[in-house]
Amino acid sequence: MTAEVAAFDAGAFRKALGSFATGVTIITTRDAAGEPVGLTVNSFNSVSLNPPLVLWSLANNAMSLPAFRDAEYWAVHILSSDQEDLSTRFAKRGENKFADLELETGSGGIPLLPGCSARFQCRTASSYQGGDHLIFIGEVVAFDHYDNAPLVFHGGRYAHATQRLANKPGEPYLAGSFGEDFLGYLLGRSHFRFFSRIRPHLSEAGLSDEEFYVLSAMTLKPQMTSSDLDKLTAGVLDHCCEQTLTTLIDRHLLLRETDAAGAVCFRLTERGRELALKLISVAKAVESQVLAGLGPDEDTVLKSLLNQLLGVLDPDVGSLWHPDGEAKLAQRNG
Numbered sequence: 001m002t003a004e005v006a007a008f009d010a011g012a013f014r015k016a017l018g019s020f021a022t023g024v025t026i027i028t029t030r031d032a033a034g035e036p037v038g039l040t041v042n043s044f045n046s047v048s049l050n051p052p053l054v055l056w057s058l059a060n061n062a063m064s065l066p067a068f069r070d071a072e073y074w075a076v077h078i079l080s081s082d083q084e085d086l087s088t089r090f091a092k093r094g095e096n097k098f099a100d101l102e103l104e105t106g107s108g109g110i111p112l113l114p115g116c117s118a119r120f121q122c123r124t125a126s127s128y129q130g131g132d133h134l135i136f137i138g139e140v141v142a143f144d145h146y147d148n149a150p151l152v153f154h155g156g157r158y159a160h161a162t163q164r165l166a167n168k169p170g171e172p173y174l175a176g177s178f179g180e181d182f183l184g185y186l187l188g189r190s191h192f193r194f195f196s197r198i199r200p201h202l203s204e205a206g207l208s209d210e211e212f213y214v215l216s217a218m219t220l221k222p223q224m225t226s227s228d229l230d231k232l233t234a235g236v237l238d239h240c241c242e243q244t245l246t247t248l249i250d251r252h253l254l255l256r257e258t259d260a261a262g263a264v265c266f267r268l269t270e271r272g273r274e275l276a277l278k279l280i281s282v283a284k285a286v287e288s289q290v291l292a293g294l295g296p297d298e299d300t301v302l303k304s305l306l307n308q309l310l311g312v313l314d315p316d317v318g319s320l321w322h323p324d325g326e327a328k329l330a331q332r333n334g
């Protein structure tokens with residue numbers, strides 16, 4: 001869609017600019033009184049390698065404008081993927097943004113923040129008025145680079161950067177057959193291969209996959225009613241739940257009891273709790289081994305997408321994990 005200059009809508013313009021994915025930075029300096037000043041900025045860009053120059057632009061109405069206009073030095077922090085909260089804090093206007101932060105000191109005494117992906121200390125080389133922003137060009141006098149995945153901003157929201165696969169998934173041998181990128185294949189094979197690393201530990205404890213599922217799910221709450229368990233197992237263990245419960249009770253891993261209202265409910269025995277926690281720690285170790293094979297931040301992306309997928313396939317599942325989940329769910333479903 002083409003927007004004519006005459007009918008220029010500010011919101012639409014901003015939205016169109018938002019399709020340019022950027023990193024996120026915090027730029028810091030000190031004001032005339034020596035107080036640290038900083039703000040979140042995504043207009044940062046590289047300008048020149050030799051001499052080493054970078055640029056960014058600052059809104060004319062920013063409270064930090066006088067400090068940056070008068071400062072000789074400032075520092076650009078390229079934020080890492082786990083610094084979203086810091087970005088939000090520095091996007092607020094003029095508040096005490098540095099409270100409780102551990103700072104290092106750079107050229108000319110400028111405050112430096114730790115934990116970012118890269119950090120450039122700069123001396124103002126020139127500045128230009130550009131419409132409602134002041135453009136700063138800085139000469140880089142020192143820099144640090146850390147191996148942290150960067151935070152990304154796209155379409156007005158924070159995002160993740162992940163590398164694309166070098167090779168495209170293979171085409172199916174038979175036209176119309178499943179390809180290598182069929183979701184069912186990817187999920188199914190990943191599930192089987194992942195569990196094949198956990199299953200030897202389950203066998204050693206004499207547990208089936210289903211028994212482990214119920215045992216570990218029982219660690220979510222001290223006591224579960226039949227309806228809690230029905231929700232937990234719906235669509236996963238529909239047919240073997242009763243048998244699974246009986247086996248766990250026979251093995252003294254689970255107790256069947258009656259709550260104050262007279263409803264049947266279940267509780268882990270001490271032995272059941274110990275075994276569940278031991279196997280969960282084994283499963284978490286397997287998770288760490290497997291995720292170590294992915295690139296930086298790709299584990300977060302994978303989990304975020306799988307959570308979104310679960311939201312589509314099993315919209316009620318969130319209520320199992322959060323104490324106030326039922327209320328949230330009821331609110332969402334109106």
Ligand SMILES: Cc1cc2nc3c(=O)[nH]c(=O)nc-3n(C[C@H](O)[C@H](O)[C@H](O)COP(=O)(O)O)c2cc1C
Nearest residue numbers: 039040041042043058059062063064091092093094
């Ligand atoms: C992702 C993101 C990018 C931003 N980029 C800029 C920018 O390039 N220039 C700017 O002046 N403000 C930018 N802002 C807005 C400032 O961070 C915000 O106005 C802040 O309150 C300014 O602080 P100050 O008024 O204390 O100087 C950005 C905000 C966000 C969330």
